Amino acid sequence: MAVPLHHPVDLLRFNTSGSVDDGKSTLIGRLLYDSKSLMEDQLEALERSADITGGGQINLANLTDGLRAEREQGITIDVAYRYFATPRRKFIIADTPGHVQYTRNMVTGASSANLSIVLVDARLGVIEQSRRHSCIDALLRIPHLVVAVNKMDLVGWSEERFDEIRTQFEEFLPRLDLKDVTFIPVSALHGDNVVDPSPRTPWYRGPTLLGHLESVHIGSDWNLSDFRLPVQWVNRPNHPSDPRLHDFRGFSGQIAGGVVRVGQQVMILPSGFTSTVKEIWTLDGPLHEAFCPQSVTLVLAHDIDVSRGDVIVDPASLPGAGSILQAKICWLHPRPLQSGRKYLLKHTTQTVQAVVTSIEHRINISNLEQEPAAPELAMNDIGAIRLKTSRPLIFDGYATNRLTGSFILIEQGTNATVGAGMLLPPTELAQPEYRDFSI
Amino acid sequence: MSGYHLDHLQYLETEAMHVLREVAAEFERPALLFSGGKDSICLLRLAEKAFRPSEIPMPLLNIDTGHNFPELNAFRDRRAVELGARLIVRTVDDAIANGIAVQPPGQISRNHLQIPTLLAAIDEFRFDACIGGARRDEEKARAKERFFSFRDSFGQWDPKNQRPEIWNLYNARLNPGENMRVFPLSNWTEMDVWEYIRRERLEVPKIYFSHLRQCVRRHGQLLPVNELDPPRPGEPIFDLIVRVRTIGDIVSTGCIESPADDVDDIIAEIAAACVTERGSRADDAVSEAAMEDRKKAGYF
CATH class of the missing domain: 2.40.30.10 (Translation factors)
Structure with missing residues (x-):
């Protein structure tokens, strides 16, 4: 972790997603381990737990599976944040769980990310989980996507297999409107192409995973055009x-x-x-x-x-305004969303009352296709809804601005955060209430 | 790269200012936990950045274990005066005298007694939010901590019942008796803290820099000689050039041998260091789940 003195670096936030056993935690462990971001006492704690659970083999996944409940169940149950740095960049990792019922955590981890890593098990290829994760990344409009084809060691470092998976993925990409997608063949367990280039994939000429994380251009990830x-x-x-x-x-x-x-x-x-x-x-x-x-x-x-x-x-680029809104929403709570229900809606710095007037359709997050209107949206569902708010929102479409185009819904009484919403582009621009009044 | 780009410290700074202003706007009676330690020194500067030229719109609160380093308390008191801030100190000694906190027989560290003392202070002043300097990189259980960490009416943290935090939208709503802990430095690392101290030219207590101190070696740690937990019979005392890396109470804060006597030296030392910051604290070494257990009980 040698950070040169007096050298300003920038910061890249990324999240990792994958299925339960495709080696996501191992990949993060490998990034930390090979970039020398682990400390002696962390290694000692790893070795201690290796003696107990791993039969003496260091398990890099233990670095990230933090809570006791997770260690017992062997899965990551919540978003965990990790930090490491190289001389070129600082990194914040949101380690988000891949298990099917935890879509809400993935949405949480992905919401602030510049980049998302989708892990694909080279033996299994593109499965439902890989599609779901890419679709969520696309819905949340994460600017950069990396498809890490993992466990290449178990398919004999086969270029054909890698190309096959890339083709499977690319068939499905046009639907997603993702602008920057990079494919990298890796073995998280052995470290190939994670930090150091692998001698076992001479056919691959792209960057290592860390090399890509260090160099991907993030300067235009914020909206810099509409004040x-x-x-x-x-x-x-x-x-x-x-x-x-x-x-x-x-x-x-x-x-x-x-x-x-x-x-x-x-x-x-x-x-x-x-x-x-x-x-x-x-x-x-x-x-x-x-x-x-x-x-x-x-x-x-x-x-x-x-x-x-x-x-x-800036009056030269007015945002939208309105109290009748359309949005995509990811439902986060066990109590389902039903049309007609009232919630508190927090958008930028204001909180208003909102009623969900209708559920338009459910979005199949394996292919982003619309499914017929459901009477309710259950936890981890994503759907399109219409809302009416007690006061107009001043907003932009989420595609234009992630900060002025997003909101959360809060259940009154429990105060639970129950929904994460992304607004569709406004149909009307803001109309000043006092048009003729100028000071 | 365009000119409109923040470096990592500027990014962490604007994120923390946003969080602090949300607290000021959304809560009625927030408090800012200030110990005089390096993390809370950064917090105070960020509060100035968020709220000046107004006064910092919340009192400073310190839970004094009675085992604090004296240098730290002096620093704490002086900074509060310089900033024109109201400082509230509640002590574990008083909490013990009032029966709020009970020391298990034979135990010397008072770290865990901060919990009932803090909860009593929250109750006394009806604080609805306490801003702390905890960072996610400190320890595994903290890695899952939210910026706005919800505590039930017993002050407890339930890792399975935390509110999802999406984009920069923080749900600050509480029912009566509930409480929020807010951690603006969540995304900072130890290195970021020191780089910020250097960039902002912040004063820190002298015990962070190398000095001559009598220490004993115990359980692989260098502990400062103190009257509360004196050297045990036969335990040799060493005169060493040391500094502290993280500050808890005086009986459980380990020193490290170090010649680092300015901020540049410390940053170089951290860059080369091979033990994490909390590796020098005896209270975490007890078990891998030590922090998780304390947090569930209401620890900062």
């Missing part, structure tokens, strides 16, 4: 003696899209008031411009009433 600042917190020092701080009024939040500059005209939604950016305040001094996903505090030229849940936008 959006959902106001998170109104910053009013109300300082009793310092007159500058007495009148300071800033709007704090994380930029959810685009770039903002001092002097730029902005519009506050839903009110529609316009103003210009007077200052981009940060603790480190004022900025000339700021971009997604920076957290900043904007000071506007006019004294306008702005509160949490409002969105500050």
Whole structure:
């Protein structure tokens, strides 16, 4: 883990998914082990558990299967996060379970990922699980996909087998609208093509898995074109003696899209008031411009009433607005989604009441085909729904912006997070409420 | 690569600021746990980044085991004054005197007694959220921890009943008596913490840097000589150049032999280190599931 001093590196978030026995945990263990990201005491703990359960053989999967319940059941039951670094990048791994009933955890791990690794067992080829995982990655619009064809040692390092699996996968890809897909033949157990190139696959000329993770371009994974600042917190020092701080009024939040500059005209939604950016305040001094996903505090030229849940936008690229919405939703809770039920909906920084007015169809996540309208969506189902909210949302389609196009549903009473929603593109753009009123 | 790109520390910073502002906006009575340790020092700076030029809109809370390093308490008190923040200290000593915490006979470490003391403080001030500096890279059970970690009315963590966290949308809703622990540094590693301390030029207590200290070797660890758990008969005492890597209470915090006397040295040392940070804490070595058990009982 030799990180050179004073060398800024960027950060790649990826998730791994696969079936129960296709060696996902072993692959992560291998990445950590071969990139020298393991420490002596972690190795010792591994060796201790090897003596108990592994008959003396170090089991790299023990590195990631953290909770006791998992070790007992031998499967990963929740999302676990791992960290490692190379001189080129820092990595956050969301290790998400592959077992069929845990789609919700995969959605969780994938939601913030730049890249997803789908593991395929070379002996089994593309199976239902591989399709499901790729479909979820596609629905969540993960920018980059890696298909790691694992256990190549068990198919004699066969180029034909690798090509066969690639063809199986490619037949199914056009439906998914995935832009960047890379195939790599590996053996997680033996380490081939994980960190070091394998001498046993001379026919493969692509990068190793780590080589690819270190070099894939992630600079355009955020929306940098449509400025959006959902106001998170109104910053009013109300300082009793310092007159500058007495009148300071800033709007704090994380930029959810685009770039903002001092002097730029902005519009506050839903009110529609316009103003210009007077200052981009940060603790480190004022900025000339700021971009997604920076957290900043904007000071506007006019004294306008702005509160949490409002969105500050560029009037030249207006978002959608509306309280009648269409979305795809992944259901996360054992109590099924039924049309007519009311939930709380959290979108950017506001929480509103919402009623699910209809379930349009269920999405078959093995092929993304629509199935006839179901009366309800069960846990791990993905479907298309219509919603009505108590207040209009200021939003973008999820395909345009993952931050302003996503929401969660919360069950009232238990406060459980029950649904993860992705909004379809708006049918109407925001219409300022006070169109003729300009300050 | 375009100019609109954050490096890893800037990314971790904006993520943590977002989490802190969500806490300020969504909870009525949050508190920020501040021990004076390196992680909570980063937390305080992030709170300044999130809330200045306003005051930090929450008090600082420290659970003092009574076995804290004296250097740490002095640092804690001074920083609170410098920041103009309200500091609340609740002590395990008082909790024992009031019968809130009970020390098992023969046990010296008070680490686990922080649990009832913290829960009593939450009850006393009716805190609905406690912000802590825990990181997922510290330990296996923490690797599954959420940013917003839901605790039931007994303060317990149920790893099977955590709320899914999707995108950057945090569900902060609670029923009366329930509580949230919030960990803005979830995605930080030990290296990130030190790199941030260097970038932000943050002051840290001197015990993180090498100094001369009397130590004993016990169970493979170097423990500082202290009055609470004095050297045992026949146990040799060594004068060593050491520093601490992580700070718990004085009877269970191991020292490492190290010449690192500034932040650059520490970063170089971590880059070359071959034992994880928690490897120097006796409380985790007990069993592989040690942290999982403490967290289920309401530990930070």
